[in-house]
Amino acid sequence: MRRDVDWVDRHLLAGADERACLRFDRLVTRTELRELVADRCEELAGAGLCAGGTVSLQLPPGLTYVVNLLAAWRLGAQVSLLDHRLTPFEAERAMSVIRPQLLVSSAEPRQHLLRGYTSVTAAITARDGDPAGTDHALLQLSSGSTGPSKVIGRTAEDLLTEIDRYRQLAGYPRPGERIVLLASMVHVLGLVGGLLYGLAADVSLVVPAFLTTKDILAAVEAGPEPATILGVRFHIDLLASVDEPPSLPRLARMIVGGEVVPPRTVRAFAVKYPDVPLGIMYGMTEVGVIATDLAGEHRPALAPVSGMALREESGQLLVARPRTPYVGAAAPGRWIDGWLCTRDAGTVDEETGLVTVTGRLDSQVSIAGLKVDLTDVEQTLVELPGVTEAVVLFDGGIEAFLAVADGHSADGIADELAGRLAAYKRPRRLHLLPKLPRTASGKVVRDLSVLRAAVEEAAVKAGA
Known part of the structure; x- marks a missing residue:
C-alpha cells in the first residue's frame, strides 16, 4: 500500500528555522527539532524500522516522546501509542493485540504522576510483531464497555484534516501565539489539538514542569x-481552586474537552x-474534534466543526464517517452504513444543527481527566486469585464489590491489583462479600444502593 512519508516534513517540521516551536525545560527551535528527528530516524532505521513497519511508543510527555513520534512517522512507520502510566501487565496486554515490531520505552524509572513533562532516555526493544496491515499512521487502543478492546486507526490524511478543522475554529490559537498544554499528548486532544496543530500552525507549545x-x-x-x-475538566477545577488568582494579562482563553x-x-x-x-469542545478518539463552543455562545450546546455531520438516533449521537475507524477485529454495531455510533447521549437541534451532549451511554468514566473503562477494571479484578465475581461502579470515585474465596483480604487484593492497573484506574474502595446479590433471573445486581446494603448486612453478620 502507498504511504506518504513526506507529510511530517511538509506539515509538521517546516517553518522558520529559529522560531521556538516547543518549550519543556527549555525552548526548542525548528532547526533543533529537525536535527533531533533526523538523528532519531537513523537510530530507529538502524533498529530495523522502515516504511510499513510498526512501533509502539510508551514514553512520558516530553521532547523524547515528540522526537520519536515524528521520526517514526517520517520513516513511514505505523505508530501505536501506549500511556506511559500503564503497568507492564497492561502494556503487554495491549501489545499482544497491536503486535508492534519495536517498542520504544523509557529507560528510567517512572516519574512523579504530576510531572507535565519528563526528560528520559528512550530504549528500543525488538519484538516478535507484524508489519502494518493497513495504511493508518496512528493506532490507539480503546477498551469498550463490553467485549474485547478495539484498535482505532487514523491515517495521515485523517490527522491533517483534523488540523485544518482546528485552523477554521474562531478563537483557537493563531500563528505566533502559544498553547499551554495540560492534556496528555498520548490522547487525541493533546496530540492533535495541541502538539500536531501547534507544529503545523506555527503555534508554540508550552508544557508546564508540573501540573x-x-x-x-x-x-x-x-x-x-x-x-x-x-x-480537560479536571484542570478547570484545579485552576478554580486558587483562592486569589493573579492577574493574567497574557491568558487569552482556556479550552477543555474530554467530558x-x-x-x-x-x-x-x-x-x-x-x-x-x-x-468547550466535544470529540472522541475515533474522530477527533467534533463540535465546539469556544466563546460560550451556545452553552450547553455546541456547534459542529467544519465538515462534521451529526444526527441523533434513539437518544444517541451518530457521526458521519466514510469508513470504520476500527482496525482488526470488528466492533459490532459501532459503524453502520457510514455512521459511527458514539455511545454518547445527546440531541441535535434540527433547525440550528447545534449539538447537546448529556453523558455517556457506556461504562467509560473520567478520573482527573483520564478515561477509565469500568469493564476493563472489572475484568482485571476477576482475574486475580481468590476473586470469583466483581461489579465495578462509579459514584464520584471507583468502587468495586467483590465475591472472594475464604482466606483473601482487601489488602492482598489491592496489592495484586497494583501490579496490573495504573493507579488512576484502581478502585478507591474494595468491598468484599461472600457472594454478590443477584436478581430473580440470576444476573448479578448492579444497583449501587442494593450492593451497599449487602455490604452493611455482611458487616453486621460478621460482628454478631
Missing part, C-alpha cells in the same frame, strides 16, 4: 505572546477568572 496551579500559571506568564490553556462540563464548574471558573473565556 500544579503554580506551574500552570507560571507557564502562562513565561512568554509575551497570548496563551491558551488546553486541558461534559457541568454548569457549576463553568460558574466556578468564571468567578475566579472573569476576564478569561472558557471554551
Whole structure:
C-alpha cells in the first residue's frame, strides 16, 4: 500500500528555522527539532524500522516522546501509542493485540504522576510483531464497555484534516501565539489539538514542569505572546481552586474537552477568572474534534466543526464517517452504513444543527481527566486469585464489590491489583462479600444502593 512519508516534513517540521516551536525545560527551535528527528530516524532505521513497519511508543510527555513520534512517522512507520502510566501487565496486554515490531520505552524509572513533562532516555526493544496491515499512521487502543478492546486507526490524511478543522475554529490559537498544554499528548486532544496543530500552525507549545496551579500559571506568564490553556475538566477545577488568582494579562482563553462540563464548574471558573473565556469542545478518539463552543455562545450546546455531520438516533449521537475507524477485529454495531455510533447521549437541534451532549451511554468514566473503562477494571479484578465475581461502579470515585474465596483480604487484593492497573484506574474502595446479590433471573445486581446494603448486612453478620 502507498504511504506518504513526506507529510511530517511538509506539515509538521517546516517553518522558520529559529522560531521556538516547543518549550519543556527549555525552548526548542525548528532547526533543533529537525536535527533531533533526523538523528532519531537513523537510530530507529538502524533498529530495523522502515516504511510499513510498526512501533509502539510508551514514553512520558516530553521532547523524547515528540522526537520519536515524528521520526517514526517520517520513516513511514505505523505508530501505536501506549500511556506511559500503564503497568507492564497492561502494556503487554495491549501489545499482544497491536503486535508492534519495536517498542520504544523509557529507560528510567517512572516519574512523579504530576510531572507535565519528563526528560528520559528512550530504549528500543525488538519484538516478535507484524508489519502494518493497513495504511493508518496512528493506532490507539480503546477498551469498550463490553467485549474485547478495539484498535482505532487514523491515517495521515485523517490527522491533517483534523488540523485544518482546528485552523477554521474562531478563537483557537493563531500563528505566533502559544498553547499551554495540560492534556496528555498520548490522547487525541493533546496530540492533535495541541502538539500536531501547534507544529503545523506555527503555534508554540508550552508544557508546564508540573501540573500544579503554580506551574500552570507560571507557564502562562513565561512568554509575551497570548496563551491558551488546553486541558480537560479536571484542570478547570484545579485552576478554580486558587483562592486569589493573579492577574493574567497574557491568558487569552482556556479550552477543555474530554467530558461534559457541568454548569457549576463553568460558574466556578468564571468567578475566579472573569476576564478569561472558557471554551468547550466535544470529540472522541475515533474522530477527533467534533463540535465546539469556544466563546460560550451556545452553552450547553455546541456547534459542529467544519465538515462534521451529526444526527441523533434513539437518544444517541451518530457521526458521519466514510469508513470504520476500527482496525482488526470488528466492533459490532459501532459503524453502520457510514455512521459511527458514539455511545454518547445527546440531541441535535434540527433547525440550528447545534449539538447537546448529556453523558455517556457506556461504562467509560473520567478520573482527573483520564478515561477509565469500568469493564476493563472489572475484568482485571476477576482475574486475580481468590476473586470469583466483581461489579465495578462509579459514584464520584471507583468502587468495586467483590465475591472472594475464604482466606483473601482487601489488602492482598489491592496489592495484586497494583501490579496490573495504573493507579488512576484502581478502585478507591474494595468491598468484599461472600457472594454478590443477584436478581430473580440470576444476573448479578448492579444497583449501587442494593450492593451497599449487602455490604452493611455482611458487616453486621460478621460482628454478631
